[in-house]
Amino acid sequence: MTGRLPALLAMLLVLAVPANAQISAELPADCRVAKPQIESIFSLPHVAVGIAAKKLNILVLGAGSSLLRGATGAHEAYPTRLQRALAQQLPGVEVNVATDVKPKRTAAEMVQALPAAIAAVKPNLVVWQTGTADAIQAIDPDQFSQALDRGINISRAASADVVFINPQYSPRTESMIALGTYAENMRWVAVQQEVPLFDRFSVMKLWADLGTFDLYSATKKLDMAERVHDCIGRLLADLVIEAAKPSGPHAEGGR
């Protein structure tokens, strides 16, 4: 082992050259490598109804990671990009994406705000981003799961489908926020309630592994964050359209 150590260290140095994230600026299609991570076996019947009626209302319920700060923040976060992508892919359908997004909210806090937001927006679909705040505040995982169940029930009672978005992959803070239990509980509630899960964590992890985005970089600039949100918005649109196909998501097969 000791004989090989210098060689190993040399290799480590070579590997230390950071991945070039610039390339992806010209090739936004790069983010589509994550397509297999977002396949869902569950369908979105209420969205299908909305598409057929040429009017699709979506409510994004979320916390801080559904926002981007700054003057353009509200425009450039993924909900806006979801609307753009859906409108593009669904010509003739009026797509409205409304948001109920405030930083640091736990799932239970969002559920409290949900009935009012549903009454205002009348959504066919609730896109629900949650989990991070619960993990940071170390909310009881059982209570977290129960809040998810309640949110799904409230949405379905109002004729809306639900799509979950799990926490972001954040490599720098990974050893400090215990996402594991919350991500697992989200996955289990999604399976039990037959809710599609947009696995944002795995998607972003894949991008980081492939060098699509340098998620380690320390910066005050918004450009990478905007591109990440753009990709999330477009992949989310793909998931929604796929899951809303009348014959179910299996129709396309293979992908």
Next chain:
Amino acid sequence: MIKVSTERDLRLDLFRGLALWLIFLDHIPSNAVSWITIRNYGFSDATEIFVFISGYTAAFVYGRAMQAHGFVVAAARVLKRAWQIYVAHVFLFAIYLAEIAYVANSFENPLYTEEMGMLDFMKNPDVTIMQALLLKFKPVNMDVLPLYIMLLLWFAPILWLLLRAPSAALIVSAGFYALMWRFDWNLPAYPSGTWVFNPFAWQLLFVFGAWCALGGAQRLARWINSRVTIGLAVAYLVFAFSIAMTWYFPRLGAFVPKFVGEAIYPIDQTNLDVLRILHFLSLALITIWFVPRDWPALKSRAFWPAIVCGQHSLGIFCLGVFLSFAGHFVFTEVSNRVLTHVIVSALGIVIMVAAAALISWYRVIERQGPGPRPPSSKPGYAGGEA
């Protein structure tokens, strides 16, 4: 009274050592090498192995002390051990604070505004540090040692009972487990919620380990060696493996009948789900089936690295937690390629083995040394600790 066996079972050290390695690998976030650890292929993980074996060895070491020197002396030694673990935990917390302070000062990215909110607790360090000293605030991956402290705090009385009426002690332990599920017992955590490893639940595995050490294993021998039991264990492991695969390939989820999903989820780690206990027991049964106590290979050089780590579990566990912090630091600051993961993981295990060897060597020279304390002041066992 139960007779405490005098010969240490090397399999315990071997598998506790392996569990320590797996815990280290699992504790480095997003470590590519952690794909090899057992938690990915079933319900239980290395924590179960660690707690069970710790219970087993605690009964072995303190059981003999209790028989030789009485309840008070043995209880005092158990409490001294709990104190050592508390000090180790606070030491690790200091390292954690250093790491988090570094991240707070050096990292900023508008993509992660929400995640950086977790640093808010640094705004009132007085409260946070006090809560940490009270074992209520526990950073990520620092939940096992507080659990261990609680398990030891109530171990002396349960050991007293185990030595007189082992079955009664096991029933008391199972009773606590049942009451915990019935009344949602757990200790409070800070800033909210409860302990990640509920001591009222996990004590069952610890006491069961102790019970096995004090003759329980012999009483179960007929069951352990039965082909039917082994068959059931294999079937259960296959079932757990199939379910685990649906976590990585959502499409496979379509093959899981709805009632199965409803019956098994959520698989509760905090309260030591029965599914996890069964998974651990199945693994243990099959391991015992393939690795007999007198297997000559246990004394070979090949297994020595894991065995020596298992023999100094507290020190090596703490070192593992520190190394996982350090490993994550290398991933974020140096390189995050898969090869780096492999090198960091391998290097970490090498450091753990080297440290364990150093502790072993140090013990030997301490006993030889001219100090005033006779070697008999140590609990009487060879090379290992509780």
